[in-house]
Amino acid sequence: MDVDFHVNSNQADAVGVLLEQNSVEYKVLFDNLQDGINAQLDGQKSKRHSYTKYNTWEKIAEWTREMAKKYPNLVKRLDIGGTTEGRPMYVLQIGKSGTSRRAVFMDCGIHAREWISPAFCQWFLIEGEEEITELLNSLTFYILPVLNIDGYVWSWTEDRMWRKNRAPTVDEECIGTDLNRNFNISWCEIGSSDEPCSEIFCGSAAESEKETQNVANFIRSHMDSIKAYITIHSYSQMLLYPFSYTYDPAPNSKELDEIAKEAVHKLHSLYGTSYVYGPSAFTIYPTSGSSDDWAYAKGINYSFTFELRDKGKKGFLLPESKIKPTCQETTLAVASIAQYVISQYS
Numbered sequence: 001m002d003v004d005f006h007v008n009s010n011q012a013d014a015v016g017v018l019l020e021q022n023s024v025e026y027k028v029l030f031d032n033l034q035d036g037i038n039a040q041l042d043g044q045k046s047k048r049h050s051y052t053k054y055n056t057w058e059k060i061a062e063w064t065r066e067m068a069k070k071y072p073n074l075v076k077r078l079d080i081g082g083t084t085e086g087r088p089m090y091v092l093q094i095g096k097s098g099t100s101r102r103a104v105f106m107d108c109g110i111h112a113r114e115w116i117s118p119a120f121c122q123w124f125l126i127e128g129e130e131e132i133t134e135l136l137n138s139l140t141f142y143i144l145p146v147l148n149i150d151g152y153v154w155s156w157t158e159d160r161m162w163r164k165n166r167a168p169t170v171d172e173e174c175i176g177t178d179l180n181r182n183f184n185i186s187w188c189e190i191g192s193s194d195e196p197c198s199e200i201f202c203g204s205a206a207e208s209e210k211e212t213q214n215v216a217n218f219i220r221s222h223m224d225s226i227k228a229y230i231t232i233h234s235y236s237q238m239l240l241y242p243f244s245y246t247y248d249p250a251p252n253s254k255e256l257d258e259i260a261k262e263a264v265h266k267l268h269s270l271y272g273t274s275y276v277y278g279p280s281a282f283t284i285y286p287t288s289g290s291s292d293d294w295a296y297a298k299g300i301n302y303s304f305t306f307e308l309r310d311k312g313k314k315g316f317l318l319p320e321s322k323i324k325p326t327c328q329e330t331t332l333a334v335a336s337i338a339q340y341v342i343s344q345y346s
């Protein structure tokens, strides 16, 4: 069965999950899909890295090297392990020497097609300078600009709408695990699938995937310093906090709600972009094995998921002209969360 529909105010993922759960084959059609893809692939032709364009993985990797070289006192590039296809996963550690050991971990690009997400992680580091310089007096940021690198490369070269990683499964026909269903928290239960062909395949076991293992190991080995976990997705314009796997409220849900309210208020102040916020299971849809719930369960009390612009008009194909405003407003929200974290640990 082929269902054509246009996604308006709701999230394509949400619709996809519902359809998958009901075993309906679906295809999301965007307005001028091919035009959007062509416009974005044109960016591939330009040689230089740009904060206002979508960059290939090669450009982003080279950029991480340059950042560490250009700002040796501020930026350190850490290799946290290889992907399935052997690409090194780089985390940029941004902090001043002598700063206390409090840290915020932020990842982008866990889902390959959400290109605005890696664009934000790159932007935040340099173009967000004004907002983050002061924060760096009391905080270290660990930034993973692309978590699902193999999938990201695939979304540039073969399939713009690719979501999962590129690891083989028991089914030869179907490749890839949804890395945001592969963390060790209520693994493969609600909002997740054990069917390798599914877009929300949870993997063969919790943390079966190299990308998941590398992130989980890094966070586990920095638990003494990491006080907040932030993961960046698109799209829907939402700021979410735990839980995803249950409708039960998180122990500090009132506090998380206040932090989200303030962050969304700051974000709105720049261009009037509206976000909704709340616990994931209620606000978007329930999922299990997601990184935000896992980080929270590990003891990171401030765990947030952003779903960036837009609300479905262009969806994953957000035009490059929107990169700058999206990243500017999101920087204000992330800075607001970081500011709160500082206030709690000073």
Ligand SMILES: [Zn+2]
Pocket: 110, 111, 114, 233, 234
């Ligand atoms: Zn996503």
